[in-house]
Amino acid sequence: xxxxxxxxxxxxxxxxxxxxxxxxxxxxxxxxxxxxxxxxxxxxxxxxxxxxxxxxxxxxxxxxxxxxxxxxxxxxxxxxxxxxxxxxxxxxxxxxxxxxxxxxxxxxxxxxxxxxxxxxxxxxxxxxxxxxxxxxxxxxxxxxxxxxxxxxxxxxxxxxxxxxxxxxxxxxxxxxxxxxxxxxxxxxxxxxxxxxxxxxxxxxxxxxxxxxxxxxxxxxxxxxxxxxxxxxxxx
Numbered sequence: 001x002x003x004x005x006x007x008x009x010x011x012x013x014x015x016x017x018x019x020x021x022x023x024x025x026x027x028x029x030x031x032x033x034x035x036x037x038x039x040x041x042x043x044x045x046x047x048x049x050x051x052x053x054x055x056x057x058x059x060x061x062x063x064x065x066x067x068x069x070x071x072x073x074x075x076x077x078x079x080x081x082x083x084x085x086x087x088x089x090x091x092x093x094x095x096x097x098x099x100x101x102x103x104x105x106x107x108x109x110x111x112x113x114x115x116x117x118x119x120x121x122x123x124x125x126x127x128x129x130x131x132x133x134x135x136x137x138x139x140x141x142x143x144x145x146x147x148x149x150x151x152x153x154x155x156x157x158x159x160x161x162x163x164x165x166x167x168x169x170x171x172x173x174x175x176x177x178x179x180x181x182x183x184x185x186x187x188x189x190x191x192x193x194x195x196x197x198x199x200x201x202x203x204x205x206x207x208x209x210x211x212x213x214x215x216x217x218x219x220x221x222x223x224x225x226x227x228x229x230x231x232x233x234x235x
Contacts, residue, residue: 002047002099003120005040005072005162009033009106010052010079010086021054023106027222028229035109037065041072043113045120046102048072050093052079052086084177084187084194091171101170102162103191107216110228111162118207119164126205127166130192132157133209160209163191173198 009023009032023033030038033051040046049072053061058076065073077093079086087103094101100123104111115131122129135156141149170191176198177183188194192204212228214221 005046005049005102006090007036032109033106036106039111043116048074050075102164104162110212127169128204129164131160131207131209
């Protein structure tokens, strides 16, 4: 079964504090979104890439990636106002032919080939997978500034992307979410969350992530990513 990568770059990055979407910011001479697209371009197990961009930037992205030799970028679509809406639009754009699909946040530019390969391999036997790393910190539950709980650290992990699914599974999960009026009031923060809530009978298998696979959320995260890039070049 073919594997399609969806690079989610449709957000505005409000927490980044910039007029320009954070995925368009430059890291060591390359935009964040280009790092993510390049990772899937190089991945042997990925057949094509669908890129989700903010309104007004789709034509620019098409021209850039076509002119830069990215042969796997087959579709560039406009994203929604939320992450879940961008995922919905990507699902629609993929059509009805069954495939495996990897959803990746463009704000994670340091995605490793090992993670992509492991995700593709895991989807051969699983219908839903998530990438995660163990939590090295103790996580606490807080209410009104007071600690109310301290879950066992061994049972906790930090989610990353890609998150992968059989297309029919993630499509059905979103159909059920759209039919639930409560979903709009309490939307999921990622696609695994939608499957967990609406298709609890589908196990979500964990693929080991990497501490290098960081998410760029604030301007200072670019400095961390640049340091990690320099470290990998020295290696």
